[in-house]
Amino acid sequence: MTEVKQYQGRDYDVIVVGAGHAGSEAALAAARMGNRTLLMTINLDMVAFMPCNPSVGGPAKGIVVREIDALGGEMGRNIDKTYVQMRMLNTGKGPAVRALRAQADKHAYHSEMKHTIEREPNLTLRQGIVDGLIVEDGVCKGVITNTGAHYRAKSVVLTTGTAARGKIIIGELMYSSGPNNSQPAMKLSGDLERLGFKLERFKTGTPPRVDGNTIDYSVTEEQPGDPEPHHFSFETKDEDYLDLKHQLSCWLTYTNETTHKIIRENLDRAPMFTGVIEGVGPRYCPSIEDKIVRFADKKRHQLFLEPEGRNTDEWYVQGLSTSMPEEVQQRILHSIKGLEDAEMMRPGYAIEYDVVAPYQLKATLETKLIKNLYTAGQTNGTSGYEEAAGQGLMAGINAGLRALDRGQFTLKRSDAYIGVMIDDLVTKGTNEPYRLLTSRAEYRLILRHDNADLRLTDKGHELGLIDDDRYAAFEAKRQAIKDELDRLGKIRIKPNDDVNAFLRAHNSGELKDGVLAADFLKRPEVRYADLMKFIPAAPEPLERHIIEQVEIQIKYAGYIEKAEERVERLKKMEAKKIPDRIDYDAIDGLATEAHQKLKKIQPTTIAQASRISGVNPADIAILSVYIQQGRIAKVKD
Amino acid sequence: MTEVKQYQGRDYDVIVVGAGHAGSEAALAAARMGNRTLLMTINLDMVAFMPCNPSVGGPAKGIVVREIDALGGEMGRNIDKTYVQMRMLNTGKGPAVRALRAQADKHAYHSEMKHTIEREPNLTLRQGIVDGLIVEDGVCKGVITNTGAHYRAKSVVLTTGTAARGKIIIGELMYSSGPNNSQPAMKLSGDLERLGFKLERFKTGTPPRVDGNTIDYSVTEEQPGDPEPHHFSFETKDEDYLDLKHQLSCWLTYTNETTHKIIRENLDRAPMFTGVIEGVGPRYCPSIEDKIVRFADKKRHQLFLEPEGRNTDEWYVQGLSTSMPEEVQQRILHSIKGLEDAEMMRPGYAIEYDVVAPYQLKATLETKLIKNLYTAGQTNGTSGYEEAAGQGLMAGINAGLRALDRGQFTLKRSDAYIGVMIDDLVTKGTNEPYRLLTSRAEYRLILRHDNADLRLTDKGHELGLIDDDRYAAFEAKRQAIKDELDRLGKIRIKPNDDVNAFLRAHNSGELKDGVLAADFLKRPEVRYADLMKFIPAAPEPLERHIIEQVEIQIKYAGYIEKAEERVERLKKMEAKKIPDRIDYDAIDGLATEAHQKLKKIQPTTIAQASRISGVNPADIAILSVYIQQGRIAKVKD
């Protein structure tokens, strides 16, 4: 066989490898910041493809989508154009845990994103496989494709997902493959290893798909969407919300003892347990066989039947991810209420793939080893579309800034879930596919669904990703909230019959003295609309999101203030920088584990150092003193 | 690695392998005839996928689509639901060469067909790869999949397209792959060889796709659709036709001397010419490098820029199929007017694949070697969606009839283009990808676009593929045509001032005596609408397709009659059956070549024998006499 002849392609500012959820955001961000950007991906028919659940959002993840939107990313707009059902979760609970979740039309999600990318002026989308990197003197200068093209660029983002040396496993069957039987990327991993990167092997899995015409919905529980409008993007208008007639329902069913028995009896054929699967799987999206083993006394597990789109009868069985043999999958399905006669259209499978262990990254998602090289998404050891998109956006921004010769951009743990996630990854690493959970955030009350724009739009605008019109609208909204808060902080409500009758009816203590409108609204029983019965309306009619903000900010003011105090304290710690290339060997007294971890992770601030597991307060004290004292030993380059 | 454990799946009546254009028709037909049918295919996202041109129809092919529709197949309905442009070709010429052609929304075409299949009650669509056949005593009993499933059935249809041991080639780059980088089927071919089939190696190719945002349309020629309604399906209504505002245009440009120079200078890197490509390519869809070499003195070649769909900016460059290296493809593109700055989104490529040499088939598309096993489509050595669909329908019908224990179904050369194609394949074989051309049909004036329903609806109804409602509507139409023909054969037009003024104005000889309305309409200058000025209208208003039929049948009556006489003569020859298992070794006097060919092809009638190339009239005479004389020697089974 002849060698593939190499040739010089044209130059770009930024190159993004892989057009999954991470790569799509990365490329759009870099291009929108004014960089001539190339997005290379294995198959154009799989741009922003969802290999697993046809849905976006949910706890923590949904908030990431809002953050992406506030920073000028695409995921929120894209799902708002292509959902088939929209539902706000946890509406009964506090605003910190509210989360939006949408069922997507999987194909439409892909094709809308692809079309958006195609229309982006600075962006070229091209099919091809990147086999290697051009690296000169420790600096990444471009990529080399399987067709022999050498493309040079100022910075490169890798978002290769589950395709890197991908291997699909279904029972005893095993073969090289990317997700959904796509081509895997077999060579790039080797090049990364050659460059000195440490790769790990993770795995994830997906459930079987069934023919909706063969489901007996009547014995399952309907899960309809919400009638009142919700959107992921701050730009989507209420009038574009689909009424319930145009939304599709999901359906709830359960596994049962028979299901569990079938699984238990076939554990000797489960690749998860026979040693066939070497990759580490996601703890928070376990396969059904894993759940049966780990929660042996649970009598049943929830399963949601979710449509894969409008123009298809394929249904996704959420909760039934598995790599059991096809035959066993079929028997599992048929043991489930509503699925007794279900035809399986595609079997579930597990996929193993290569991951760049994320301690090798800076908080900017640039690799420590190779300058101007960034990685994002599943490649960094995460799991989930939203996690990938959030990282992709950040890596694209930083690669874009690098190409423009501007400073880098990071988000703190108190700025955004995206900040929490990236800090977790680069500080703690992960030894299993990492998923965002609300419990990972220490400032949950600040990192809310409803205030993502207030938290991040300034930054998005400064980066050039939020245009002036949108920014002006945002500023008007912010001002309106402030004005109304001020107003309510000044108006007094006097006790009178109306007010007290209202309070009695709502089991709230009667007023004896006058109170500020703001304090009146603080009462859990009082809504903003109630308050308006007793005081004059705002000078301009207020939009519902402004009212929502005013309510939340007043009702939760105490908690929010406390959280903000903690953030302030943290900021001081974050301000204590650890000098570059500090030589930990020269610091006396560090515990052995702390010494090793600090060398490996190379935190950039004392705050980050303190979050590394195995680094104790005593170590932090030693390190702080060492740095304060000022004579820092450095390692050679 | 563990062996994949085998298991018994449920039984079916008919199994179809491969859901391309052939497999989709085959499975729908078998299921609609009342057979419990399984359709297995490698990737559900590629059901009825168009790996090459985003269009359906054109000369001969368009007529096949009408024939498929008249027999109750799906292709016509499917393209009528998903076209982006519709155009009747050759409207200036006679009705025999008129042909409808549609640009398809490629993705919509796929997803509509998939959805239709999903909703078909007797039909199960499942993802999986068939690795082998279950054959017992020379009879096919089912299939075996890569996941170890054994599905048994009464008959099996193979429609594996270009996936069988597929290999993609782009310049020096070469890798195992199905079309569009899908998974190839690596094992089934080996099983066919083991069973004794002779496989051949063919190749086909596709052009690069470019980003429509980077095309300069202003220097190309617009090719809009037709404003007046046309449909592929006899069931589609005029009111559903898209007006021009909702159709997309194509654009015409040309190669030039620079293009040709680039190609000539790089012929040493063209896999077509360096011996890398071993498969035989399609003469009638040559690659651009092939055209430059074969038509060295042609100054330019037409290129049509065709949209790949509504929600994508990918454009197909018709006429530029190539397997040149990516770099050269890019230079070729940039040499073309309008494409100077075009961004290539996917490179063109060639693909090599295995073909079942079609002389191994009966006219029913059953294999001669293995009973109850049928093959159809690209697998049989053809090229083109329509050719595939036509065969798929026939194979599905026959597999369905077999499962129902009913007699087989064939079409004669005088019945349909489908009949011409299958007779060509099984009688002459093909040593290159076979494409239907009008020149292959000897009864072109009978096998028209406009009369496919008149030719075939009876048969479709008898097969159970045309329901009673549609059949009743068809019969009413047929009757209306007959009534109007009868009426025009009786009414006389007398010479008068009006008539003769009209004739003078249209440069037609004046009437001296009265003539029959039918004869008046025979004049080339007279249209049916003109005639109606001089005679009373039909008792019921006539639909435009009825009028069209009346016009064509009257105007071309002479030619049509002659063709029908030839058909009658042929029928007599077709009636002369050649007995099964006749022993050609026992017939004296046959020329050596004729003897070999007759043994290989095993024609079933004297007519078919006479069409075998290398079998001369003298041989036919000997064979006829031998059969008439009645004592036939048979070969042992």
Ligand SMILES: Cc1cc2nc3c(=O)[nH]c(=O)nc-3n(C[C@H](O)[C@H](O)[C@H](O)COP(=O)(O)OP(=O)(O)OC[C@H]3O[C@@H](n4cnc5c(N)ncnc54)[C@H](O)[C@@H]3O)c2cc1C
């Ligand atoms: C079977 C399966 C099950 C999953 N189950 C879950 C789940 O239960 N829960 C969950 O949260 N997440 C799940 N995921 C993960 C989720 O799909 C990913 O987290 C998400 O898609 C990651 O986005 P990404 O952009 O990082 O990677 P991807 O979406 O995988 O995109 C990567 C892209 O890069 C391209 N690419 C790779 N290598 C190259 C190269 N060398 N050159 C050019 N292009 C390249 C690929 O073709 C692909 O388009 C699952 C994934 C799979 C495959």
Ligand SMILES: Cc1cc2nc3c(=O)[nH]c(=O)nc-3n(C[C@H](O)[C@H](O)[C@H](O)COP(=O)(O)OP(=O)(O)OC[C@H]3O[C@@H](n4cnc5c(N)ncnc54)[C@H](O)[C@@H]3O)c2cc1C
């Ligand atoms: C690159 C390319 C260029 C082409 N160019 C032209 C052209 O210029 N002009 C033209 O007329 N035609 C062209 N064609 C051919 C045209 O695409 C085919 O003629 C048409 O698609 C054939 O339909 P089919 O149903 O026979 O096969 P396909 O459409 O190929 O469908 C076959 C199906 O079978 C499935 N399959 C295969 N093996 C197995 C198995 N073992 N188990 C389960 N499923 C299996 C495949 O996945 C596929 O879905 C081209 C095709 C390709 C790939």
